[in-house]
Structures are given as structure tokens and as C-alpha cells.
Amino acid sequence: MCIIKLSPRQEKIIELVKDQAPITSEQLASKLNVTRAALRPDLAILTMTGILEAKPKVGYIYSRKPSHSLVYDYIMNIKVSDIMSKPVVVDENTTVYDAIVYLFLNDVGTLFIENKGILIGAVSRKDFLKVAIGSTDMHKIPVGIIMTRMPNIIFVEKDEVAYMAAKKIMEHEVDSLPVVEKCRDKLNNEVLKIIGKVSKTNITRLFVKIGENK
């Protein structure tokens, strides 16, 4: 996969085609004051990328096919499993104070709460800070009391695209999503097993990697 930067002439051709389609290569060449031969590489790249479509005996038209949305294609190839990191989990009976200490020890922004391997809740730095400025005794209250509880937790699965994780983070205004596997408990109810997490940090790291072209 690679990204190409269109040249000013290629951008100009797209504008002309959008405006005056269908338009032949002769007409384009005359409007741009160049020869048809000079335009050939530009037209080749614009049709190969799917931005323009060449209709035989008619001319070039601007492609409205969704496939020309190539940035989208690129992003859609990066999966949650490519960028997720290890989740930090605690038991719901952990005190709020101990949970905060654990948050610092692991240097994360969100703790996930499990019961017998099943995801039951999540607590963020923001939730903890809200409790900390209240009059609650953090040494007595268990984290299970203050956590956001299932089914109110937004999650992703490992085969979803990383873009969807970023979209959910923005839409639901959370810092971190658990990556889960759906399974069944003894009563055949659907339950979630936590296998990873994707946070704004993972997305920022991904952005840096894309920029480094790794």
C-alpha cells in the first residue's frame, strides 16, 4: 500500500473533469496547453487510482464509485488486533484507594473489572477523580460500587478495524475500550471475556507509526 500525492496538474485535471465531464484527452490537453502525450501519465494515474473513469469514445468522467475512497481502504486494513495492548484488570472488591494505586503502578488510564474471567465493569481516571474530590472514604468503598457496569460498556472485538475503535472512542467520549471475545456462560447467556484494550494512546501510537511509514 502506498500514498501518492497528486501533482497540481493532476488536481487541475480532476477539476476540469468534474466541471465538464465527459471530456476527451484532446480537450483536456488543449485547455491545459500541453500535448496529449504529456497528459498520458497523469491520466493513467488518475484512472488507475479510480478517481477518473475513461469511457471509450466518450471521454473521461469523474468516478462516483465508493472504491475511489482510497484513504478509507488503507485505514480499513488495520485491525484492532494490530494495535491493542494488554488490559489491566482488578477484582470488584478491590478498594477504590488500592485500585488507584494499581492504576499508577501500571501507568494506565482505565482499569477493567472482571469476575471469574468475565468482564463486568470499567473505571477511568476521571471516575476515580470524581470520587476522590467527594467525601467518600476511598479506603472503604470497593471499586465495584463506582465502576461503569455492563451492559453500559462500549467494547470492540479483535477483528474489527482500528478505525471503528477510534470512532467508538470519539462518539462515546471514552478514553479506552476493552477488546472482548463473546462466549456463553453455563446458563447460555452471552458474556464477554476481555483480551485486550484500545485507548487513545494506541490510536496516537498508530498515527505515529503510519507517519514513520512502518
Add this chain to the structure above:
Amino acid sequence: MCIIKLSPRQEKIIELVKDQAPITSEQLASKLNVTRAALRPDLAILTMTGILEAKPKVGYIYSRKPSHSLVYDYIMNIKVSDIMSKPVVVDENTTVYDAIVYLFLNDVGTLFIENKGILIGAVSRKDFLKVAIGSTDMHKIPVGIIMTRMPNIIFVEKDEVAYMAAKKIMEHEVDSLPVVEKCRDKLNNEVLKIIGKVSKTNITRLFVKIGENK
């Protein structure tokens, strides 16, 4: 600007050229069991994107020019000023408690501290939480006591690329950077005026926008 996804055959051509350069289109065609004419569009796109270089009478070679790092080019066109948001600032005499309330009211993760329009410090949700679990009286201590103070604040300028902001966020393990303008005070010392901020949230939003191809 647009992104193209290379076809499996194009990827295969790159591998062959990397391995056996210089290699002619006849040799490539015979290795891939296709006609030269069938390869022409693939070779056109690979040379136009700068991945391969065609040496007349020699053959194709793999381009080591930095210009073929095209993803990099794309990212390098997005500036800090394109993605920054409004910073939330308080005075250094604000109590820690009031600052936390202000943090929640504005729904941000970091407050910046100004003195007469000049950036002097920053406090994050993490810093506040650290104080909150200690024995400090949050109603008495001013935020100026607990803030990270200049010159220990990592910042960016508005004309830097967004990628650099993301890189600084990851390298220095911070959630948010102030966007500053350098100016001179009365004693001709360099000081910083805060004009925006870039956080992991801005980078995540940018990633979503790129995915939506906006």
C-alpha cells in the same frame, strides 16, 4: 492527495525488483508468466509513485529516494493548526479543588496555567489524582504548587506538523501539549503565549477523519 492499495502482483513485482535489480520488463514478464503488455499498467504505477525507477537500457531498480516514502508525505501535510483545539487555562492561585471542578466543567484532561498571558505550567488529571489520594487539603493548596512548571513543559507550535505533536505526546508520555507562540517579555527573555492545545483526543479525531476521507 490519494492513497492507492498495491495489488498482489504489484507487491510481487517490488519483491522481484528488490531481489534481482536491475531487471527488465521482459524478465519480469517471464517470471510472472504474463505478457509485457499486461505488466505495463503495473510498472507505470510503480514508477509514477516513485517506488521503482526505470533506467533506460538497464531495467527497473528499487528506488531508495526518500521521496518514495509517500505515506510520510501525506501525514506531513497536516499541521498542528489544522487539528488543535481551545486550551483551558486557570490562574496559579486557583485552589486544587476549584481547578478539578473547572477540569470537569470543561470536560478536559489537562489545565494550563497562565500568568499575565504567559504560559507557566500545566496540570493533568493524573497529577490531580496523585494529590487527591494524598493527605493534602485540596481546598487550601493552590494549583501553582502542584503543576509541572516551565521550562519542563513539552510544547508545539502551530506550523509544526500534526505528526510531530503525536510523536512528542508518545515520547514524553503526556496526554496533551500546549500550542504556543514564542514572544519576548520586557526583559527580552523568550516567553510562550498559549494559543491552543493538541491532545490524544485531537489525534484520535484526526485518525477518524482520515478514515472518513474528509
